[in-house]
Amino acid sequence: MYNATDSVKDLFRRIAEGDEAAFKLLFDHYLPILRPFIFKLVQQESGAEDVMQNTFVRVWLNRDKLEGVEHPQAWLYRLTANECYTWLKKEATLRLRHQAAAHPDTGYDPVAGQLALKETRHLIAQAVDKLPPQRKQIYLLSRNAGLKIPEIADQLQLSQSYIKNAIVFSLKSIRDHLEKNGHYIPLIVLLFIKE
CATH class of the missing domain: 1.10.10.10 (Winged helix-like DNA-binding domain superfamily/Winged helix DNA-binding domain)
Structure with a gap:
């Protein structure tokens, strides 16, 4: 479990070194914190799950850059917000495609x-x-x-x-x-x- 002695910067440093246990600590700690933030933006449970998964996949894929992050919590929130906006844009595009497919005579x-x-x-x-x-x-x-x-x-x-x-x-x-x-x-x- 994440505790006060494990600073987020320290977790980022360890994740940058490929430490999967540190990644799990970060995930377990931030999942309940970020979930309401994400849900407030996407307003769908399945969408919130997608965003959460994509956010942490990005953290892992960009782990080599984590050590240089000055404000890890702010960085994580920004990454999460960006994933929310990406998801919202994709949803809007899908909705338009479905509407166009449902009404081909009124095509775009x-x-x-x-x-x-x-x-x-x-x-x-x-x-x-x-x-x-x-x-x-x-x-x-x-x-x-x-x-x-x-x-x-x-x-x-x-x-x-x-x-x-x-x-x-x-x-x-x-x-x-x-x-x-x-x-x-x-x-x-x-x-x-x-x-």
């Missing part, structure tokens, strides 16, 4: 799809332009420049929590603007749409 029109995406991007750009200047700057650094929250905080000399809140409020403002214009897009999907 690539031209209409491109126009809808173009319109959505235009509406997002409008919403971003309406953001307060600092919030707009933070959003653009996050989405267009691809900077992480700590990098933006360092660059703008603001707290990380302020940056995170500014991004959340920006995404909510964008979603509200889209909804006012007849586009109902879940907040999670906005994370993947670029202007």
Whole structure:
């Protein structure tokens, strides 16, 4: 069983050396911690199991890089979140394929799809332009420049929590603007749409 004397960094170091017992300790410790986090994002038991399995497979496959991880718990949560988003994208694609197969006469029109995406991007750009200047700057650094929250905080000399809140409020403002214009897009999907 995992205990306080086994730090996560130590487990990462041991896993990097191929220690399967350390991997099992990490798995046993984080399984009950990550499960609710995953379920909250994917909202399906079978999906949560898939994500959990994929997350720990990735940990094992990338074990040679684990020793260089500075903040193991944050890294593990980020890896888990990325696996959730990958799963959600695959599910959305599968759902669209099933819908198209169930209604072949109303098949997907690539031209209409491109126009809808173009319109959505235009509406997002409008919403971003309406953001307060600092919030707009933070959003653009996050989405267009691809900077992480700590990098933006360092660059703008603001707290990380302020940056995170500014991004959340920006995404909510964008979603509200889209909804006012007849586009109902879940907040999670906005994370993947670029202007």
